[in-house]
Amino acid sequence: MVSKVVFGRGSFNQLSEILAPKRLSMNAPFIYIIDDVFKNNQWLTSRIPLAYDDKILFISTEEEPKTSQVDAIVEDIILTTKELPSGIIGIGGGSVLDLAKAVSIMLTNEGEAKDYQGWDLVKHPAIYHVGIPTISGTGAEVSRTTVLIGPEKKLGINSDFTPFDQVILDSELTKDVPKNQWFYTGMDCYIHCIESLKGTYLNTFSETYGNMSLELCKEIFLDNNLTAEESEEKLMMASWHGGMSIAYSQVGVAHAMSYALAYVLGVKHGIGNCIVFDHLEEFYPEGVKLFKAMKEKHNIMLPQGICADLSDADFDKMTTIALNLVPLWENALGKNWKQIITPKKLKELYQKM
Known part of the structure; x- marks a missing residue:
């Protein structure tokens, strides 16, 4: 189960104080995986507490998340960061939240994401990861799975290491959903x-x-x-x-x-x-x-x-x-x-x- 939850309109503003104690070092960034629908949305992006080498990855959700997409994000993080990230923060709907969970797992587990599609195949705990839903319904913010399309199947990485360590439930973030x-x-x-x-x-x-x-x-x-x-x-x-x-x-x-x-x-x-x-x-x-x-x-x-x-x-x-x-x-x-x-x-x- 998710161990820590913050609920309430405007609670997204608490992100900085939630993350601060979790920073491992100046060289261990927080990586924000965000739905690219927010790319030009200053109302949301201006409140993201970037510091040091933190970075934002805007992700298209036109298609369902794929195992190959997870592998590409993980490779990019490994090649561009000095140390293992302090945490992965997913901001978006179910696709983005599932990507954030999968990336946090694959940063500490060898092989490819497709190798872990199934039940209880993950061997090592994921790095610290936070889920912030911007649309409601998928349950990805609380589930123990991350549903991905692999080369042969659509199936989740179902494990006790999958759930977020922290979730922020701010319903104000869902106000502009079509x-x-x-x-x-x-x-x-x-x-x-x-x-x-x-x-x-x-x-x-x-x-x-x-x-x-x-x-x-x-x-x-x-x-x-x-x-x-x-x-x-x-x-x-x-x-x-x-x-x-x-x-x-x-x-x-x-x-x-x-x-x-x-x-x-x-x-x-x-x-x-x-x-x-x-x-x-x-x-x-x-x-x-x-x-x-x-x-x-x-x-x-x-x-x-x-x-x-x-x-x-x-x-x-x-x-x-x-x-x-x-x-x-x-x-x-x-x-x-x-x-x-x-x-x-x-x-x-x-x-x-």
Whole structure:
């Protein structure tokens, strides 16, 4: 679990005093990995406490984060810093937070990032790393995974060394998120809750957090009485609780299928989950019904026909990738999940999209 958390509007201003005791030396910089949407945003960048050899790496999030991208960032840091960095600070959405976690791990572990895609493969603790979300819903700020697209699969580096050492939850940083992105990422949180609460891995710990997150999602996406600030703060906490819920259980059908969409078509995670979940009445009837009500209320039109031009080889690749995510299917459908979801049935689901 994340050991230290600061919450509240304006808490980003505490970053300097949070980092100061963690600086190892003048030659051990803090490296800021920041979504490049903030590149010309003085409101945010002017408050970053740069000193000595600290530097900012602006990262494009047009595509899902890749293992090769992690390796390139790590190599650049090693070649351009005099000492191992004092810490990695990720500022952005789920993609940037996952990159920050992965980079902090790979600075202390040999090999390539792809070698650590899986469960509990990391051997050495990561360097100090801080997560500051600027959009709410992914749960990346609290999860023990960093989801990456590798040469052969989309899969997280899942380990006890992955979670951030410090998180700053400042909902003011989410105030300019475009509406569609707000919805897609918020639905990532909602789908976390549904898949956790309806899964076979469910336990009292995950259920408690999942229920809190689900109730917040209902309030945010179906209630007309919230102010913008209330909605931002509640979604930030829904994201946190949803991430905690799946940390002690697992996600399910929508995530398994959307991972494959991302690998083959490059569909980003939030919208990919929405496209898939829209067709999963068989598995989550009540959850999908409520999702459709939220989608209608906010006038969201999901892309249609994204799989229309795929070849049989593409479909085979997607079904193989999705079905290899065994813990997700086992959580969703139980130990006998292979008798319920076959490659043929999975292909038919993809063909609806």
